[in-house]
Amino acid sequence: MTTLTLSRALNEGLRKALENDPKVLIMGEDVGKLGGVFRVTDGLQKDFGETRVIDTPLAESGIVGTAIGLALRGYRPVCEIQFDGFVYPAFDQIVSQLAKMRYRSRGQVSLPVTIRIPCGGGIGAVEHHSESPEVLFAHTAGLRVVACADPADAFAMIQQSISSDDPVIFFEPKRRYWDKGEVDTANGVASALPFDRARVALEGTDVTLLSYGPLVRTCLESAAAAREDGRSVEVVDLRSLSPLDEDTIRASVRKTGRCVIAHEAPVYAGLGAEIAARVTEQCFYHLEAPVLRVGGFATPYPPSRLEEHYLPDLDRILDAVDRAFGF
Amino acid sequence: MTVESGAATTAALSQALPPDEPAPDGLVQLLTPEGERIDHPDYPLDLSAADIKGLYRDLVLVRRIDTVAISLQRQGELGIWASLLGQEAAQIGSGRALSPRDMVFPTYREHGVAWCRGIDPVKLLELYRGVSHGGWAPEEHKFHLYTIVIGAQTLHATGYAMGLQRDGAVGGDRGEAVIVYFGDGATSQGDVNEAFVWASVFNAPIVFYCQNNQWAISEPLEKQSRVPLYQRARGFGFPGLRVDGNDVLACYAVTQKAMQAAREGQGPTLIEAFTYRMGAHTTTDDPTRYRLASELEVWKLRDPIERVRAYLARTGLAEPEFFAEVDEEAKQVGARVREACRTMPDPPPLAIFDHVYAEPTAILRAEREQYAAYLDSFDGESAR
Numbered sequence: 041m042t043t044l045t046l047s048r049a050l051n052e053g054l055r056k057a058l059e060n061d062p063k064v065l066i067m068g069e070d071v072g073k074l075g076g077v078f079r080v081t082d083g084l085q086k087d088f089g090e091t092r093v094i095d096t097p098l099a100e101s102g103i104v105g106t107a108i109g110l111a112l113r114g115y116r117p118v119c120e121i122q123f124d125g126f127v128y129p130a131f132d133q134i135v136s137q138l139a140k141m142r143y144r145s146r147g148q149v150s151l152p153v154t155i156r157i158p159c160g161g162g163i164g165a166v167e168h169h170s171e172s173p174e175v176l177f178a179h180t181a182g183l184r185v186v187a188c189a190d191p192a193d194a195f196a197m198i199q200q201s202i203s204s205d206d207p208v209i210f211f212e213p214k215r216r217y218w219d220k221g222e223v224d225t226a227n228g229v230a231s232a233l234p235f236d237r238a239r240v241a242l243e244g245t246d247v248t249l250l251s252y253g254p255l256v257r258t259c260l261e262s263a264a265a266a267r268e269d270g271r272s273v274e275v276v277d278l279r280s281l282s283p284l285d286e287d288t289i290r291a292s293v294r295k296t297g298r299c300v301i302a303h304e305a306p307v308y309a310g311l312g313a314e315i316a317a318r319v320t321e322q323c324f325y326h327l328e329a330p331v332l333r334v335g336g337f338a339t340p341y342p343p344s345r346l347e348e349h350y351l352p353d354l355d356r357i358l359d360a361v362d363r364a365f366g367f
Numbered sequence: 368m369t370v371e372s373g374a375a376t377t378a379a380l381s382q383a384l385p386p387d388e389p390a391p392d393g394l395v396q397l398l399t400p401e402g403e404r405i406d407h408p409d410y411p412l413d414l415s416a417a418d419i420k421g422l423y424r425d426l427v428l429v430r431r432i433d434t435v436a437i438s439l440q441r442q443g444e445l446g447i448w449a450s451l452l453g454q455e456a457a458q459i460g461s462g463r464a465l466s467p468r469d470m471v472f473p474t475y476r477e478h479g480v481a482w483c484r485g486i487d488p489v490k491l492l493e494l495y496r497g498v499s500h501g502g503w504a505p506e507e508h509k510f511h512l513y514t515i516v517i518g519a520q521t522l523h524a525t526g527y528a529m530g531l532q533r534d535g536a537v538g539g540d541r542g543e544a545v546i547v548y549f550g551d552g553a554t555s556q557g558d559v560n561e562a563f564v565w566a567s568v569f570n571a572p573i574v575f576y577c578q579n580n581q582w583a584i585s586e587p588l589e590k591q592s593r594v595p596l597y598q599r600a601r602g603f604g605f606p607g608l609r610v611d612g613n614d615v616l617a618c619y620a621v622t623q624k625a626m627q628a629a630r631e632g633q634g635p636t637l638i639e640a641f642t643y644r645m646g647a648h649t650t651t652d653d654p655t656r657y658r659l660a661s662e663l664e665v666w667k668l669r670d671p672i673e674r675v676r677a678y679l680a681r682t683g684l685a686e687p688e689f690f691a692e693v694d695e696e697a698k699q700v701g702a703r704v705r706e707a708c709r710t711m712p713d714p715p716p717l718a719i720f721d722h723v724y725a726e727p728t729a730i731l732r733a734e735r736e737q738y739a740a741y742l743d744s745f746d747g748e749s750a751r
Binding site for chain 1 (some may be wrong): 415500501502504511512516519521522523524525526527528529530531532533534541557558561562564565568597615720721723724725728729730731
């Protein structure tokens with residue numbers, strides 16, 4: 041076991057992927073010499089060369105579009121989109137091209153492309169640097185959408201994503217890049233939890249708190265606070281946003297009878313809406329309360345001096361948990 | 368086919384277009400609309416009579432397939448059809464200049480190129496009938512699926528060409544290259560311009576083949592560009608040239624040379640095949656709303672097939688029986704395509720759920736099971 045930041049764990053995972061498969065490429069803006077604006081690809085170009093770690097021209101559609109072409113030729117490109125709000129120029133290439141190629145070719149073409157996107161707020165950034173666009177991709181059939189929340193998962197899940205024969209949108213919680221955790225870098229990922237499975241991050245009995253990405257830590261802190269009030273909160277890290285691991289969600293909610301979903305993205309038409317509908321359908325007779333959601337408002341992301349009001353924090357999550365006991 | 372390509376180099380290509388002196392919108396032309404064979408210093412071409420007769424056959428057959436497809440749409444057998452009428456030479460000339468190892472990225476109108484790559488025309492009809500999104504095996508034919516979003520395939524092609532570089536498949540005797548097709552309207556797309564940037568910066572082995580058919584549905588070229596399209600290449604740092612897109616020999620020669628340069632590692636070329644969309648954009652379009660019939664009449668005089676026929680007949684390279692044989696073959700091909708289209712079965716309903724992911728997800732499996740049960744709930748009819 042090694043103590044690594046989440047950013048470093050991703051770096052180690054990418055390094056392993058590059059070592060294990062000569063077809064793996066890394067491409068994006070500033071990923072080479074600079075090592076990426078968050079240093080996730082630090083040192084990789086130096087060790088693997090410019091043909092495998094590619095500093096691209098500054099155009100996101102070009103990054104994803106050429107990655108598709110490389111994948112058609114048998115490569116496994118890992119694209120970095122520098123910030124969440126910069127993914128939209130690549131939207132057609134992701135949604136209309138990348139996601140659909142297997143389907144439109146009747147299974148004859150695989151596009152094993154991973155698109156890494158630092159996501160979410162909380163770093164005091166200017167606009168377009170703090171967004172949570174995951175549901176746009178979760179709504180697109182053909183894509184896998186995952187989010188890591190801690191260094192151990194970051195290390196394993198990035199490798200699993202690259203190994204996947206499906207295109208994967210890989211969300212990285214940017215305000216957690218510097219969080220530290222224990223990572224078993226010596227072992228391969230064979231024994232790791234599959235990347236399309238949710239994980240019970242903390243067991244509890246009274247209410248299920250579902251989240252992913254940057255809010256998993258906040259939810260764990262909320263659960264610790266609730267414990268002081270005598271409430272036992274089960275925290276589930278979804279990890280896979282598409283497809284959802286319904287089995288894990290269902291088992292937890294049937295046990296606790298209450299369900300709260302927390303994400304940074306706007307509540308309106310967010311992933312929580314899909315989960316709430318499915319939980320209601322599948323756990324109806326187990327529920328003690330309606331499924332509740334806590335998340336961003338139905339507004340654009342606000343200027344950063346207001347983001348602490350926009351982002352669900354420990355108190356807002358506890359408030360939602362309290363409301364789940366009010367029925 | 369044999370071609371006197373000479374040393375096809377970027378330098379040679381630039382000679383056709385001196386950097387300071389762009390060709391005055393001059394076309395590379397080897398066969399006039401009247402069927403006169405003319406020489407071009409940069410594009411010596413020595414095709415045998417059999418080769419040229421082969422090109423003529425291709426032109427006639429793909430036009431017949433196109434005509435049949437339009438009829439099938441009118442009869443309700445196809446949902447829509449994008450006609451290639453008028454662009455046969457641009458497609459056959461370039462398509463026949465490719466080596467079997469070269470990779471092709473088409474738009475949705477490249478029926479002539481598909482023909483050259485050995486794709487059964489019936490496979491093209493699948494897409495327009497609505498039974499598949501494209502049923503052929505792209506790698507087997509080295510012909511990617513049709514791309515419908517305008518210009519998106521130029522980036523795929525460029526990425527594929529970057530893959531060739533990484534595979535060491537550029538240069539040497541067995542060099543490979545990529546050709547990507549797009550239209551005049553596509554040159555306004557961001558993706559096409561990004562592809563130009565990428566191909567230039569990475570010196571990718573790719574030929575950008577723009578069929579300028581003068582119309583992007585209803586919008587004429589002047590709505591897309593104030594400069595001749597081939598001149599755009601220079602701003603991106605690679606050579607561009609304009610060829611008579613209705614001259615199958617010239618299209619063959621320029622494509623052959625540009626592809627050879629790409630295979631040798633000399634980077635991209637933009638070819639503007641100057642042609643004309645003689646039909647509608649698709650069968651849902653009505654060109655009488657936006658262009659004059661007189662314009663079409665002018666282009667009919669430049670028909671891509673007639674000039675080859677005139678050349679073959681006047682020079683005696685082909686006997687009258689040859690033309691009769693080709694016409695007869697066209698009839699047979701047309702009849703086969705028509706019959707295959709009419710008898711093409713719909714896919715089974717549950718095929719909707721296939722091939723979304725490498726393995727079906729639990730959510731997809733559940734939806735499939737639920738829908739199968741729903742279909743089974745109907746008595747009598749075998750719904751699936």
